Amino acid sequence: MDTYDIIVIGLGCAGVAAASTLAKAGQKVLALEAMDRIGGRVRTVPFGDGVVEVGAEWIHGIGNSSIYRTAMQHNIKIIPQDPIFKMYRSDGTEADDDVLLNDLVNFCFVMVGQKHINSVGGMGESITNRLLLYVKSKYPYLIKDNSFLPEFLRLMNAYISVHEASNDWNEVNPLSEYEDLKGHQHMSWHRYGYKTLFDLMLNTYNNGPGILNLDIKLNTEVTQIIWPKDGGDVRVVCADGSTYTSRHVIVTVSLGVLKERYNTLFKPGLPREKVEAIEKTSIGTAGKIIFKFDKAWWQGQQTYYGFMWKADDIKKLPKDDYWITKIFGASRPRGSTNTLSLWTSGEVGKLLEIMPEDIVNRKCLELLRKFMGKHYDIPEPTGMIRSTWNANPFTRGSYSFDNRLTQNANNRRVLAEPLRDTFGVPRVLFAGEATDSLHFSTVHGAVDTGYREAMRLINNSKL
Numbered sequence: 001m002d003t004y005d006i007i008v009i010g011l012g013c014a015g016v017a018a019a020s021t022l023a024k025a026g027q028k029v030l031a032l033e034a035m036d037r038i039g040g041r042v043r044t045v046p047f048g049d050g051v052v053e054v055g056a057e058w059i060h061g062i063g064n065s066s067i068y069r070t071a072m073q074h075n076i077k078i079i080p081q082d083p084i085f086k087m088y089r090s091d092g093t094e095a096d097d098d099v100l101l102n103d104l105v106n107f108c109f110v111m112v113g114q115k116h117i118n119s120v121g122g123m124g125e126s127i128t129n130r131l132l133l134y135v136k137s138k139y140p141y142l143i144k145d146n147s148f149l150p151e152f153l154r155l156m157n158a159y160i161s162v163h164e165a166s167n168d169w170n171e172v173n174p175l176s177e178y179e180d181l182k183g184h185q186h187m188s189w190h191r192y193g194y195k196t197l198f199d200l201m202l203n204t205y206n207n208g209p210g211i212l213n214l215d216i217k218l219n220t221e222v223t224q225i226i227w228p229k230d231g232g233d234v235r236v237v238c239a240d241g242s243t244y245t246s247r248h249v250i251v252t253v254s255l256g257v258l259k260e261r262y263n264t265l266f267k268p269g270l271p272r273e274k275v276e277a278i279e280k281t282s283i284g285t286a287g288k289i290i291f292k293f294d295k296a297w298w299q300g301q302q303t304y305y306g307f308m309w310k311a312d313d314i315k316k317l318p319k320d321d322y323w324i325t326k327i328f329g330a331s332r333p334r335g336s337t338n339t340l341s342l343w344t345s346g347e348v349g350k351l352l353e354i355m356p357e358d359i360v361n362r363k364c365l366e367l368l369r370k371f372m373g374k375h376y377d378i379p380e381p382t383g384m385i386r387s388t389w390n391a392n393p394f395t396r397g398s399y400s401f402d403n404r405l406t407q408n409a410n411n412r413r414v415l416a417e418p419l420r421d422t423f424g425v426p427r428v429l430f431a432g433e434a435t436d437s438l439h440f441s442t443v444h445g446a447v448d449t450g451y452r453e454a455m456r457l458i459n460n461s462k463l
Contacts, residue, residue: 078189429453
């Protein structure tokens with residue numbers, strides 16, 4: 001058995017932040033990753049004439065952002081990509097007023113970042129009520145339009161559900177503790193790719209030498225963490241038969257993996273409060289289908305193409321095709337000029353991970369042509385990538401959200417609480433976006449939790 005000061009399980013955002021911080025502080029660190037790559041739910045892939053992000057795509061806010069600060073310290077240019085929509089209807093016509101529509105989209109998106117006091121129901125109901133008041137005040141003529149608002153609200157449900165990784169926007173708690181960082185909410189790594197963040201943290205950017213004291217093992221799945229309540233080392237057992245020991249272990253696996261494996265992963269088992277927190281906190285799926293073409297066939301300055309379904313067109317669809325109505329639109333990745341990303345979430349996101357690839361390809365192309373085909377000659381794509389965050393046994397979801405059963409941030413605080421021995425020493429620690437009470441679901445939230453747990457050990461006098 002190899003012995004280390006600290007073992008970090010998982011090399012996503014939180015794991016790399018924790019491992020690099022501890023190793024730079026002089027600790028002998030082992031980082032174990034079940035997949036064959038570093039990055040977790042960040043995955044930058046060469047595609048088209050550049051790169052695309054199959055997972056996390058943007059830096060959400062720049063004020064007090066550890067991610068943005070890291071990029072700036074290394075002279076990495078990060079560019080804004082705030083959503084600018086061009087809307088199309090299911091009969092192939094363009095929506096009339098882009099300025100109005102983008103104003104309404106922005107209003108709804110701002111509402112997502114606010115706590116809706118005295119709300120009854122889900123986030124969607126709260127946003128709808130606020131939007132109707134806004135429309136009555138600024139665009140009163142729209143109230144008499146029996147088709148526009150239902151179409152727009154259907155689109156916003158799908159759009160915000162992707163943002164939350166939920167199946168429906170009313171699954172989300174309107175009293176969520178989530179807080180936006182200040183500044184642009186969609187800052188892109190563009191052709192650098194989000195993978196650059198890991199190169200910066202691990203000191204491998206531009207062929208850097210890495211970090212002394214840090215051992216990294218990929219393709220090494222952890223099957224059990226045996227932690228002592230009354231002294232001795234923590235023992236980490238892996239699927240390949242290898243075993244490692246350390247004084248402390250930091251677990252950074254996703255909430256989805258914890259939900260699936262908490263009963264067998266820890267010995268002794270987790271306390272009741274932590275089990276309840278794992279079970280009550282939700283993790284959802286945000287899905288992408290990314291196409292590449294010989295060249296870009298779209299035009300204009302917009303970054304998103306939104307799809308507004310007419311109720312009659314939905315009724316005409318075959319039952320098996322209803323899932324396409326949950327794809328709210330397409331976006332243009334900044335890392336590649338000839339690629340287009342289609343977005344969905346929830347149960348449809350899970351379905352598209354396992355649906356035959358030829359059907360996904362054909363139906364999504366039909367969708368693009370239905371909405372945009374009257375204005376563009378849309379060719380056959382030359383390649384397709386789709387995300388599989390729910391099907392992946394080492395992620396089991398995209399990111400967490402506050403469901404309507406979550407009344408406050410206490411569940412996340414319990415998720416973050418270490419397992420301590422009888423002397424009060426933290427032996428098994430927890431990091432990852434789901435353990436951040438205010439910035440869950442984000443890369444900066446995940447990174448901050450890795451740093452939080454590393455500093456908990458560095459500052460612990462009993463280390």
